[in-house]
Amino acid sequence: MDRFHRAPEGQDTPTGRECRFCKQMDPEFNTRQTIDRMVVEKLDDTASAHITEDGYVQHRIAELRKKRVVEIGSNPLQKSA
Numbered sequence: 398m399d400r401f402h403r404a405p406e407g408q409d410t411p412t413g414r415e416c417r418f419c420k421q422m423d424p425e426f427n428t429r430q431t432i433d434r435m436v437v438e439k440l441d442d443t444a445s446a447h448i449t450e451d452g453y454v455q456h457r458i459a460e461l462r463k464k465r466v467v468e469i470g471s472n473p474l475q476k477s478a
Contacts, residue, residue, distance in 0.1 A: 416452070418442040422459040429455065 413435035419442070420426050426434065433452040440446035444456040 412438045413448055414438050416442045416447065416456060419452075419456050419459055422463055423455060 415434045416436045419434065423429075429452070433447070433449050433455060435448045435452065436442060436446040437448065444453045444460065447453040447456055
């Protein structure tokens with residue numbers, strides 16, 4: 398153990414991979430900086446798994462876009478006054 402009383406994991410920098418959810422849902426995914434596309438390898442493709450704050454925010458925006466599309470698709474007829 399080191400001076401912070403944590404077990405060494407063998408690396409200080411988290412390894413990552415591209416977020417599959419963002420890659421599928423965000424049409425501007427390829428224009429992001431590489432680090433903003435990455436999620437921690439050991440976690441699922443969630444917003445909190447992103448390595449950077451910008452990646453987290455862009456993931457949340459993609460989730461909201463998906464939710465909006467689902468809501469619009471489930472109610473094709475709009476009510477009128």
